[in-house]
Amino acid sequence: MTWERVLAWRMRRQFVERPEAASAVDVARRLGGVQAQVASSAAFAVAVRRAEPEPGEVARALLDERTLVKTWAMRGTLHLLPADEAAAYLVLCGAARHWEKPGWQRAFGATPADLEAIAGAASRALAGGAVLTREELTRAVVEDTGSEHLREVLGSGWGILLKPLAWWGVLCHGPAQGSRVTFASPEGRLPGWKGLPPVDEAARTVVRAFLGAHGPATPDMFDAWLTRxxxxxxxxxxxxxxxxDELCTVEVDGVPMHLLAEHRDELLDAAPAAPVRLLGGFDQYVLGAGTGATYLIPAERRREVSRSAGWISPVVLHEGRVAGVWQPEDGDVTVTAWEDVPADLLDAERERVRALLP
Known part of the structure; x- marks a missing residue:
């Protein structure tokens, strides 16, 4: 099995070769979440995978239908997750329990007991469907606990400290108030929320989702995507x-990897994919493999994709591999290619993408 064949299969599984996803939730479910650190990148990741994208569909799924939820998930970054599977992702993201490590406690000035106190106060503050801004939630926690120490802790590293609360199912993102982030309780916000499943049950859901989009893969590759x-x-x-038996083993360039058994024949039949595609920043096609995957991104070009401050560039794909980067500029698409890319296919893709730009 070659990486060329694997990438052709991944492009089809991830609605990259053929943008035929039925909805925003369809995209999030198939990809194992959509990174949403930058809201416009998340919206683009959905739109570029839809044959007939609808303006505002991500916002409707988040705010009106509540079939998507925005919360901290893989690698501690914000993601859009299907609301009915979100709990599984949260459980697995918190399984490493890094807040119990002395180094984490020294770095952020909080103990597990502090986090438990914040979680209890936040649960009470968000009960009954309440939606609070960061400032309102901090004030509620301090008033509930009477702790000036927690005020200082939350004031200096509130995002880091609230991530475990997201993984414990205490809070998720609510509707923004202008430029201000808000928080809500998943129990009060998500229809059908059933709480957190056991770790083994959660792992089954998330491993299957990962392999269904980013397989074949090893356990090490999975954990790099999940928690670094x-x-x-x-x-x-x-x-x-x-x-x-739900998994089978295939060798990719001589390395044994796992795949869902139901996808084995489909992978073996996958013909090399030749289309040119433009994917946005922070796209799961890149993040699922990781920017260190030299089968996807040439090692000497990694810095052009994975830039400073954690920024992941929009990329040009040709035959499944990253062949360049691009950026929107005054309603147009500026491409920097480092490999030969068929001009006619690139022009057609640029025309398609122009219509998706804000």
Missing amino acids: KANRKKDVRGWFAALG
């Missing part, structure tokens, strides 16, 4: 082993 390899290797291997 923060979990114990034996735990991650156990999650894969628990799937038993």
Whole structure:
């Protein structure tokens, strides 16, 4: 099995070769979440995978239908997740329990007991469907606990400290108030919220989703995507082993990797994909593999994709690999290619993407 064939299969699975996703939720479910650190990038990631994208569809799914939820998930970054599967992702993102490590406590000035106090106060503040800004939530926590220490802790590193609360199912993002972020309780905001599942049950959901979009892969590749390899290797291997006959093994360039058994024939039949595609910044096609994946991004070009401050550039794909980067500029698309890309295919894709730009 070659990476060329694997990338052709991934492009089809991820609605890249053929943009035929039925909805924003369809995209989030198939990709194992859509990174949403930058809201416009998340909206573009959905639109570029839809044959007939609808303006405002992500906002409707988040705010009106509530079939998507925005919250901290993989690698501690904001993602759009299907509301009915979000709990599984949250459980697995918190499985490493990094807040219990002395180094984390020294860095952020908070103990597990502090987090438990914040979580309890936040749960009470967000009960009954309340939606609070960061400032309102901080004030409610301090008033509830009477702790000036927690005021200082929340004031200096509120985002870091609230991430475990997201993974515990205490809070998620609510509707923004202008430029201000708000928080709500998943129980009060998401229809059908059933609480957090056991870790083993959560792992089955998330491993299957990951392999269905980003397979074949090893447990190590999965944990790099999930937590930047923060979990114990034996735990991650156990999650894969628990799937038993639902997985099969294939060799990619001589390396044994796991794949959902139901996708084996489809992968073996995948013909090389030749289209040119433009994907936006922070796209899951890149993040699922990781910017260090040299089968996707030439090592000497990594810095052009993974830039300073964690910024992931929009990319040009040709035959499944990253062949350049691009950026929107005054309603047009400026491409910087480092490989030969068929001009006619690139021009057609630029025309398609122009219509999706804000």
